Amino acid sequence: MKPRLLVIISLVLILAVGIFFRFYKLGITPAGFYLDEAAMGYNAYSILKTSKDEFGKSMPLIFRSFLDFKTPLYTYLIVPLIPVLGLSIYVTRLPSAFFGVLTLPLIYLLIKEITPGKNTTKLALTATFIMAISPWHILLSRTSYETNLSLFFLILGIYTFYLGLKKPYLFIISALGLSLSFLSYHAERLIVPIVLLFLIITNFTTLTKNIRRYSIMVVIGIIFGLTLTWSTISLMRTPGFLSRTSTLNIFSYSRQFPAGYKPNYHGPLAGLVNSPALLSVNEFASLYLSYFSPRYLFSIGNADPKSSYPDLATYFVWQLPFYLIGLYFLIKDKKANPLRTIIILLLLVSPLPAALTRDPYTTIRSLPLVVPQTIVIALGLIKIFEFTKTSLKPFLAAPLCLLVGTGIISLYSSIFIINDYFRSYAWDYGPTKVVDYINKLPKNLPITFDNSRGESYIHLLFFTKYDPATYQKDNFEVLPDQYYTSMVRNKTKNIGRINYKQIDWGLDAERTKQYLIGDGLVISDHELIVHRLTKIADINNPDGSLALRIVETNPPQNEK
Amino acid sequence: MFKRGLVIFSQILILSFWPISFFLTNQPTNFEILSPSRVSLGNTVFVVSPLDYDTLVRSIGLFKSRSLARLEYNRLTPIFTKYSLNFFSLIDPNNYFFGFHPRENVIPNQNLIKFPPLSIIFFLTGLYLWGNLKYHRLIFSLSLVSILILSFLNIFDGFDLILFPPLALIIRHGLFEFSQKKSFLITPTLFLFCFISTIDLIRIVLVR
Numbered sequence: 001m002k003p004r005l006l007v008i009i010s011l012v013l014i015l016a017v018g019i020f021f022r023f024y025k026l027g028i029t030p031a032g033f034y035l036d037e038a039a040m041g042y043n044a045y046s047i048l049k050t051s052k053d054e055f056g057k058s059m060p061l062i063f064r065s066f067l068d069f070k071t072p073l074y075t076y077l078i079v080p081l082i083p084v085l086g087l088s089i090y091v092t093r094l095p096s097a098f099f100g101v102l103t104l105p106l107i108y109l110l111i112k113e114i115t116p117g118k119n120t121t122k123l124a125l126t127a128t129f130i131m132a133i134s135p136w137h138i139l140l141s142r143t144s145y146e147t148n149l150s151l152f153f154l155i156l157g158i159y160t161f162y163l164g165l166k167k168p169y170l171f172i173i174s175a176l177g178l179s180l181s182f183l184s185y186h187a188e189r190l191i192v193p194i195v196l197l198f199l200i201i202t203n204f205t206t207l208t209k210n211i212r213r214y215s216i217m218v219v220i221g222i223i224f225g226l227t228l229t230w231s232t233i234s235l236m237r238t239p240g241f242l243s244r245t246s247t248l249n250i251f252s253y254s255r256q257f258p259a260g261y262k263p264n265y266h267g268p269l270a271g272l273v274n275s276p277a278l279l280s281v282n283e284f285a286s287l288y289l290s291y292f293s294p295r296y297l298f299s300i301g302n303a304d305p306k307s308s309y310p311d312l313a314t315y316f317v318w319q320l321p322f323y324l325i326g327l328y329f330l331i332k333d334k335k336a337n338p339l340r341t342i343i344i345l346l347l348l349v350s351p352l353p354a355a356l357t358r359d360p361y362t363t364i365r366s367l368p369l370v371v372p373q374t375i376v377i378a379l380g381l382i383k384i385f386e387f388t389k390t391s392l393k394p395f396l397a398a399p400l401c402l403l404v405g406t407g408i409i410s411l412y413s414s415i416f417i418i419n420d421y422f423r424s425y426a427w428d429y430g431p432t433k434v435v436d437y438i439n440k441l442p443k444n445l446p447i448t449f450d451n452s453r454g455e456s457y458i459h460l461l462f463f464t465k466y467d468p469a470t471y472q473k474d475n476f477e478v479l480p481d482q483y484y485t486s487m488v489r490n491k492t493k494n495i496g497r498i499n500y501k502q503i504d505w506g507l508d509a510e511r512t513k514q515y516l517i518g519d520g521l522v523i524s525d526h527e528l529i530v531h532r533l534t535k536i537a538d539i540n541n542p543d544g545s546l547a548l549r550i551v552e553t554n555p556p557q558n559e560k
Numbered sequence: 561m562f563k564r565g566l567v568i569f570s571q572i573l574i575l576s577f578w579p580i581s582f583f584l585t586n587q588p589t590n591f592e593i594l595s596p597s598r599v600s601l602g603n604t605v606f607v608v609s610p611l612d613y614d615t616l617v618r619s620i621g622l623f624k625s626r627s628l629a630r631l632e633y634n635r636l637t638p639i640f641t642k643y644s645l646n647f648f649s650l651i652d653p654n655n656y657f658f659g660f661h662p663r664e665n666v667i668p669n670q671n672l673i674k675f676p677p678l679s680i681i682f683f684l685t686g687l688y689l690w691g692n693l694k695y696h697r698l699i700f701s702l703s704l705v706s707i708l709i710l711s712f713l714n715i716f717d718g719f720d721l722i723l724f725p726p727l728a729l730i731i732r733h734g735l736f737e738f739s740q741k742k743s744f745l746i747t748p749t750l751f752l753f754c755f756i757s758t759i760d761l762i763r764i765v766l767v768r
Contacts, residue, residue, distance in 0.1 A: 259661075260662050260763070262763070265766065267766065269759075269762055269766065272759045272762070273759065273762060273763050273766065275759070278756065278759060279662075282658070282662065282677055282760075283662050283663075285658070285677060285680075286654060286657075286658035286660075286661050286662055286677070287661070289653060289654050289657075289658070289680070290654055290661060293652045293653070293654045294648045294651050294652055295645070295648040295649050295651075295652040295654070295655070295660075298644075298648055299644055299645045299647075299648040299649075300645070300648075311637075311641070317644055331688070358663065360661040360663065360664055406631075409628075409631065409632060410632060413623070413628075413632050417622050417623065418619055418622065421618075421619075421622050422615075543618075
C-alpha cells in the first residue's frame with residue numbers, strides 16, 4: 001500500500017474514533033442538562049424569536065447568565081441551528097462536538113506544518129489519535145462549553161499564521177481565528193495576546209525580511225481582528241465583564257482570605273506571616289504547578305464531577321511514561337524549531353488564566369493545555385519506538401496496543417455507562433426531567449417551584465420552549481442600559497402557571513391549593529406529614545437518589 | 561562570603577522543614593505513626609472500604625455483559641485505583657513543596673509542606689542536571705523502590721519521611737549547581753529564597 005494512502009486511511013480511522021466519542025448519544029449522555037447549557041440554549045432561542053435575550057437585551061456582546069457573564073459566540077452559533085433542528089439538548093451541544101471533531105485534523109495539519117525532519121507524519125498521526133481518545137477533550141466536546149470552541153479557533157489562528165508566512169493572505173484567516181478565540185472564552189483573553197506576541201517575536205526576522213510582501217495582509221489582518229474584538233474590549237471595564245475575575249481571582253481578598261492565612265494569629269510577626277502578597281504568590285505557584293502534577297493528570301483529574309469522567313483522569317495511566325520521556329526530549333533538545341516553540345509556549349501559557357483562579361486544577365479554564373501535553377505524549381511514544389531495535393518493536397507494540405484497547409473500553413464504559421449512573425445529579429438530571437411530569441399534571445392548579453438551590457427556571461423555559469416575548473414581558477430583572485453594569489438579581493420568576501420562588505409553607509401549603517416542586521431538602525418526608533401534602537411523584541436520579549419531589553397541597557377546607 | 565553564607569543558610573532551611581513539620585504533628589507522647597492500626601495490614605491498599613466495595617458492585621451491575629463488567633471492574637479495581645493514587649501523589653512535586661494545594665485538605669498531616677516552596681527551583685535544577693549528581697543511579701533506585709512500597713500503604717503519612725534523604729540530596733545538588741552559575745541574579749535569588757522560606761518556617765512553627 002502506498003504510504004500516502006496509508007496515512008489517509010489512518011487519519012480517517014482516527015477521525016471516525018473521534019467522531020464516535022464526540023457524537024454518539026450526544027443528546028442523552030451526560031444524562032441531564034447543566035443550567036449553563038440550558039441558559040445558552042434558551043438565550044439562542046430567545047434571540048431567534050425576539051432578537052433579545054431572556055433579559056430583553058437586544059443582541060448582547062456578552063450574555064448575562066444568572067450573575068455570570070458568558071462569552072457570546074457559542075450562543076450565537078446555536079441560533080441558526082434551531083430553525084433546522086429544533087431546540088433540544090442535542091442542538092445545544094452540537095457546536096461543541098462539531099468544533100471538537102474539527103480540532104483533530106487541525107492538530108494533524110499544525111504538527112505537519114511546524115515539525116521539522118523525519119517522523120513528522122507519525123508524530124502528527126499519533127498526537128491526533130491521542131487527542132481523539134483524550135477523556136479531557138471528549139468531555140468538553142460533549143457538553144456546551146465555550147472553551148472547546150475557543151481552542152479550535154486558537155489552533156486555527158496558530159496554524160494559519162505559520163501558513164501565512166508562505167501565503168500571506170492567510171494572515172487574515174489567522175487574525176479571524178485568534179479574534180474568534182479571544183471572543184469565545186474568558187481564559188483565551190489572556191492566552192491569545194501572549195500567543196500572538198510570541199508568534200510575532202519568534203518569526204520577527206522572517207516578517208521583517210519580507211515586510212513588503214506581508215505588509216498589506218498583516219494590516220488587513222490587524223484591522224479585521226480589531227474590528228471583531230473592539231466591541232468586547234470596550235466592555236472590559238464593566239462590572240459584568242469583570243464579575244468572574246473578581247469572584248474567582250486569588251488576588252482578590254474582598255470575598256476570602258488568601259490560602260494559608262491564619263486569622264487567629266495576631267503576634268508581632270503577623271504582618272509577615274499573614275502577608276496577602278506572599279500567600280497569594282505561593283497559592284498561584286501551587287495552582288500553576290498543579291497543571292503539571294502527575295497526581296491530577298493521571299489519577300484524580302478535575303475534582304468537579306461535571307468536569308471529569310468516573311475512574312478516568314485527564315490522561316490514561318499508561319501515558320505517564322511517554323509523557324515523561326516526551327518532556328525529557330523536549331527539554332534536552334536544544335534546537336529551536338517551531339514545534340518545540342509552540343509546545344513550550346502553550347505548556348507555559350495555557351495554565352496561567354486557570355492558575356489565577358481559586359479552584360485547584362480546572363480542566364475547563366486550562367483546555368489549551370491538552371494540545372501541548374498530547375503532543376508531548378506522542379513525542380515520547382515516537383522516541384521510544386525510534387530507540388527500540390526493529391526486532392524488538394513488536395514486543396513493544398503488542399502491550400501498547402493492549403493498553404490502548406483497554407483504555408478505549410474504559411473510556412466507553414465511563415462515558416456511556418458509569419457517568420450517567422453516578423454523576424447525573426451534577427448534570428441537573430431532576431430539572432431536566434421535571435417538565436415531562438409537569439405536562440402530565442392537571443392544568444387547573446398553579447405550580448410553585450422552589451428556587452432555594454440552583455437556577456432551574458432556565459430548565460423550565462428551555463424544556464417548555466416558553467415564548468421568549470411573554471417571558472421578557474412578565475419578568476423584569478435589569479434595564480437594558482444597566483445590562484453590563486447592574487449586579488442586582490430577581491430570583492422570582494413567572495413562567496405561565498409556574499411561580500419560581502422560595503416556598504413559603506404558611507402561605508403556599510396552608511392557604512393555596514396547588515402543586516409544589518422542590519428537592520428532598522425542601523420537601524422532606526417531615527414536611528409531607530406536617531403540611532398534609534399528597535405526594536404526586538418523586539423524580540429520582542439514575543442512582544436512586546432523590547432529585548426532585550412533586551406534591552399537591554391540601555389546605556384546610558375553610559381557607560382558599 | 562555573603563553568597564556562601566546564603567548557600568549554607570539555604571541548606572539549613574531546606575533540611576529543616578520536613579523534620580520540624582513531622583515532629584510538630586507527631587508528638588513523642590502520641591507517636592501515632594507507630595500505633596498498631598498504622599503498621600498493620602489494615603493500613604494497606606488491599607483492604608477495600610465498604611463504600612468502595614458497594615460502588616464496585618453497583619458499577620458491575622450496570623453492564624449488560626457480566627464478562628465485560630468483570631474486565632473493567634473487578635476485585636483489583638479499588639486496589640489499583642488506591643495504589644495508583646498513592647503512587648502519583650508520591651511522585652507529585654506539589655506534595656513536597658506546597659502540601660498538594662493550600663486549600664486542599666487531603667487527610668490530616670498528609671499535606672504538610674515538606675520543603676520550602678521556593679526550593680522547587682533547586683529541585684528542578686537538580687533534576688535537570690541529574691547526571692552530575694554523585695550516586696544518582698543509587699538515589700533513583702532507592703527512591704523508586706521506596707515509592708513503590710509506600711504506595712501500598714492506605715495512608716502513607718509519616719512513613720514517607722524515608723523519601724526525605726533522596727529528595728534533600730537532589731534539592732541540595734540543585735542548590736549547589738544553581739549557586740555556581742555566574743550571574744548577578746544568583747545572590748539576590750538566594751537572598752529572596754532565604755527571606756521567604758524563613759517566613760514560611762515561622763508560619764509552620766508559630767501558627768501550627
